[in-house]
Amino acid sequence: MRMHHHRTAHPARVRLALRLACTGLLLAALGALGALAPTTASAQARYTCRDDSGNTYTSFRACPQGMKTTSVSAGPTASEYRQERSPSRTLSTAPAADHQQYMSERCRSLKDTLRTAYSRNIKADTQEGMRREFERDCREEESEASSRYYREQREARQQRRDEDRQAQQAQQASQADEARHSQQCAESRRILTLKKARTDLSEGERSDLKRFEDAYMARCAR
Known part of the structure; x- marks a missing residue:
């Protein structure tokens, strides 16, 4: 009758195998967490601009020539900016002055156009030309009105x-x-x-x- 002898695994080899298995699990977990971590994007600057008529708006670009920069603050990140549905510019337009009712149609129309220029996306150089025209032809009339x-x-x-x-x-x-x-x-x-x-x-x-x-x-x- 033959006798079968069972060999017992060496304890050092068992411990080594366990350490390798634990290390593999830890690396896999860290990799999964790294994949879930959100990527950060640099924040953009937000400019608050004001013209001579008191109209203000905010933009993620520097204020155009002829306008005064009243404040600069950190805006949304680049990825958030791309995802925004609404325009980045918000406009606050002052109401028409009461004395405009006594001005001529031409000067009143020119005044209203300047007042609402930014909400109508009129270029800065065009606005500057309109301001010069108003100062030349309508300033005295507005004072009298x-x-x-x-x-x-x-x-x-x-x-x-x-x-x-x-x-x-x-x-x-x-x-x-x-x-x-x-x-x-x-x-x-x-x-x-x-x-x-x-x-x-x-x-x-x-x-x-x-x-x-x-x-x-x-x-x-x-």
Whole structure:
């Protein structure tokens, strides 16, 4: 009968195999984490620009010539910028001035075009030419229109104050008339009461009393 002998693995070899297996698992895990880690992109600068009319907008490019850079800040990353659906520029347009209603159609149109130039993507050199034209042909007209508007505003305020004062005076006069009327009626009622209490009135005095009472009733009995 043959005897089978089983060989036992050497402990050092077992430990080496385990270390190699653990190292492989660790490297695989690190590789997976590296694949999941997001890539970073450099942030872009955001410029805030303002023109002579007070219009402002933001852009990821330097402000064009003729505009003032009011601030520069970090914007979104390049990848985020490419993914944006909306335009990078946001515009805040001031409303038309009230005095423009007194300007000519040409100057008013030129003023409105300058006011909304950036929302309409008008080039900087075109805007500069329009500004020169406005200064040459419309600046004095705008000054006169502004003076007229504020003069009429002052006159309207003064007229309202005068009307309010006249209304107050009329109310005070009406209240004074009411008070005077009440006093006169009270005095007439007192006299009428005294005369009615007399029993020695003559025929003529009774006739006078009757007329006095009729007048009192017509004036004071409300």
